[in-house]
Amino acid sequence: MKIPLSNALLDEKDIYEVLKVLKxxxxxxxxxxxxxxxxxKxxxxTKYAVAVSSGTAALHLILKSLDFGENDILLTxxxxxxxxxxVALYEKGNVHFVDIEPDTLNVSLNxxxxxxxxxxxxxxxxFFMGVDIFGHPLDWDKILDICQKYSVEIIEDSCEALGSEYKGKKCGTFGQAGAFAFYPNKQITTGEGGIIVTNNEKIYQITKAMRNQGRTSSKxxxxxxxxxxxxxxxxSSALGYSQMKKIDKIIEMRNKAAKNYEKLLTFLEIPVIKSYVTKMSWFVYVVKLPKGTDINKVIDYMAKNEIETRNYFAPIHLQPVYKKLGWKEGMLPITExxxxxxxxxxxxxxITFEEQExxxxxxxKALELFS
Structure with a gap:
């Protein structure tokens, strides 16, 4: 029995809503x-929400609505x-990467x-693109203090964090606007799709127009x-509508799975959840292998035993397109x-407990062989 890396939770109610659209x-x-x-919303x-074709589209439209352009800088x-x-390069802007915290894997405040x-x-x-990585919120009070101190605009990339809460407040609501994504490995899925959430009417109106070829009237x-x-x-919207009806159930199921892994994986570093996280909505479950482990051999070994795993994430600044812009190894030591x-x-x-076992x-066994 092969165990996939991810698997969308779909039921007859989801199918029924999609079939209604087709009919x-x-x-x-x-x-x-x-x-x-x-x-x-x-x-x-939040006051407003604008559904779009992907999380990438949501982030792009938010930046565009804030008049981000050439000579502007996005920190992320x-x-x-x-x-x-x-999305910053789409608008001919500049990207400055910031190193991360070794425990949460979110951006380092310092x-x-x-x-x-x-x-x-x-x-x-x-501009600061704040990513709530893997569903774990940034320390938003401190982020807000820093960004307000230096007049930095905030966009919240909560594409992986639908349902997560920072001190009782939902992720996606801390910047000028936030974005969620609904690819099949997310908490809920629309197949492909994303959404912008905001309390800013101007952002709402302009992103709603821009998603639809720039139309601002009924003509x-x-x-x-x-x-x-x-x-x-x-x-996709019908599927999202149906999926949202069970978002709390989905988060509960994923939290149960995360707790199971916490009990089972006592032999390696598992994800850290900070005390300011009042609700964790898990996107993926990412562990840290011991230093010196051959991760590719671990991945191959797991695959031979019908278990799908993946290295998550490879640094963006070392991707070929960003190396051409001057980024190189050694610039972000913790990330690397x-x-x-x-x-x-x-x-x-x-996922069942037996699968997790x-x-x-x-x-x-892989760590015994390749660490």
Whole structure:
């Protein structure tokens, strides 16, 4: 029996809602998009939500709505999915990567402030893309203090953190706007899709127009601003609407799975949850292998035993496109050292304890062989 890295939780209710859309033949810009937006904004407690085609589209539109452009600088983590940085390049801006904390794997507060101070001398506008990595919130009170001190705009990349809470407040609500993503390995899925949440009416209005080819009125061929085809379709919206009905159940199931791993994986470093996290919504489960472990041999060994694992994440600043911009090894030492030994293991809502036992058994044997 193969154990996959991730697996979406889908049931008959999800199928029923999607079939309703297909039978209606209203496949885009229909009622389900609005119902999905309402559910998400009410869940995270914001005034507005704009559903789009992906988490990347959500981040891009937020940056665009803030007039981010050439000569502006986006500060973010290199230990995240590449779209957190790429969206700045879409607008011909600059990316400055910040090193991470070795325990939470979120951006280091000290490194962030140091980079801001150093970068302020360039007289560029500064933006911070705060990533709640793997669902673990940043220390937002301290982040807000730093960014307010230096007049840095905040965008929250909560694409992996739907449902997580920092001191009782939902992730996605700490910056000018936040973004969530719904790829099949996320807490809930729409297949492909994302959403913007914000309390800023201007951001809401402009991102809503830009997702739909720049339309700001009901006239279909009237385009007042430059826009994109970043719409989410009705089938995806219907699935998201249905999935949101069980978000609390999904988070509970994933928390149970995480606690099982905590009991089973006593032989290696498991994820750290800080005291300021009042609710953890797990995206993936990433462990740290001992220093010196051959991670590729571990991955191959697990695969031979029908267990899918993956190195998570490779640093963005060492990707070829960013090396061409001048980034190189040694610039972010903690990110580079940690990324060599982070391993995502099978984790999803319906994973069984027996499957987790198998993962733990073979992972222990792999470490005995390759550490």
């Amino acid at each position: 209606s033949k209203r496949l885009a810009l229909g009622p389900y998009m609005k119902k999905f937006e309402e559910m998400v 009410n869940y995270v407690d 983590s290199s230990f995240t999915f590449i779209s957190s940085a790429n 490194a962030l402030e140091e980079e801001i101070i150093k970068t302020k001398k360039k007289n560029s506008r500064l 279909w061929l009237s385009h007042e601003v430059i826009g994109y085809n970043y719409r989410i379709d009705e089938m 050292e940690i990324s060599k030994r982070t391993l995502a293991i099978p984790f999803y809502s319906e 198998k993962v733990a058994f073979y992972l222990k």
